Amino acid sequence: EAAVTQSPRNKVTVTGGNVTLSCRQTNSHNYMYWYRQDTGHGLRLIHYSYGAGNLQIGDVPDGYKATRTTQEDFFLLLELASPSQTSLYFCASSDLGAEDTQYFGPGTRLLVL
Amino acid sequence: GDSVTQTEGLVTLTKGLPVMLNCTYQTTYSPFLFWYVQHLNEAPKLLLKSSTDNKRTEHQGFYATLHKSSSSFHLQKSSVQLSDSALYFCALSADASSGSWQLIFGSGTQLTVMP
Numbered sequence: 610e611a612a613v614t615q616s617p618r619n620k621v622t623v624t625g626g627n628v629t630l631s632c633r634q635t636n637s638h639n640y641m642y643w644y645r646q647d648t649g650h651g652l653r654l655i656h657y658s659y660g661a662g663n664l665q666i667g668d669v670p671d672g673y674k675a676t677r678t679t680q681e682d683f684f685l686l687l688e689l690a691s692p693s694q695t696s697l698y699f700c701a702s703s704d705l706g707a708e709d710t711q712y713f714g715p716g717t718r719l720l721v722l
Numbered sequence: 723g724d725s726v727t728q729t730e731g732l733v734t735l736t737k738g739l740p741v742m743l744n745c746t747y748q749t750t751y752s753p754f755l756f757w758y759v760q761h762l763n764e765a766p767k768l769l770l771k772s773s774t775d776n777k778r779t780e781h782q783g784f785y786a787t788l789h790k791s792s793s794s795f796h797l798q799k800s801s802v803q804l805s806d807s808a809l810y811f812c813a814l815s816a817d818a819s820s821g822s823w824q825l826i827f828g829s830g831t832q833l834t835v836m837p
Contacts, residue, residue, distance in 0.1 A: 642824075708754045
């Protein structure tokens, strides 16, 4: 089964702080995704990428930047964190696009005070 | 735009009873539907998926049939177990030929199975 890891697993920061969430997948998948999960909203796509150097905007990109440095690594950056960004963040990967299974990491719980 | 609707936010059942979790979708393209399951403090995992009209798809005792005529992909199980307690997400992906290839998730249904 595909392996997706995330770090850190938990993070606390203050309003206005900088946060970087890391994701690594070891199955040479082409696509990687960042989601946030909030009660009542399900999973919402923030950014995604279909290869190193590529970045696509998802449904809720405001306040977030992302960068895909290699096939394996995908980062989510919050440069001026706000309390509204307190959430559970999941990274996922898939080999193909629309119809392919996505494999999720364990999640990062972020609290912005 | 494309959308997925899960009407029940919370379903509570007694062990051994049947369950149906509703999922309807809206898209102008050829749909590909998924059910993901998320157990407490775990990552979502694929349960089953389908793009074939009127064909039943099964996995781990759960089953669903994509009905394009009614835009539905309801998840069913004939006899729920305590271990089925989890958050269930329905998700839609439009055909890659449309140029849209992201998953759109419903808001989720929390299934709680009581002894």
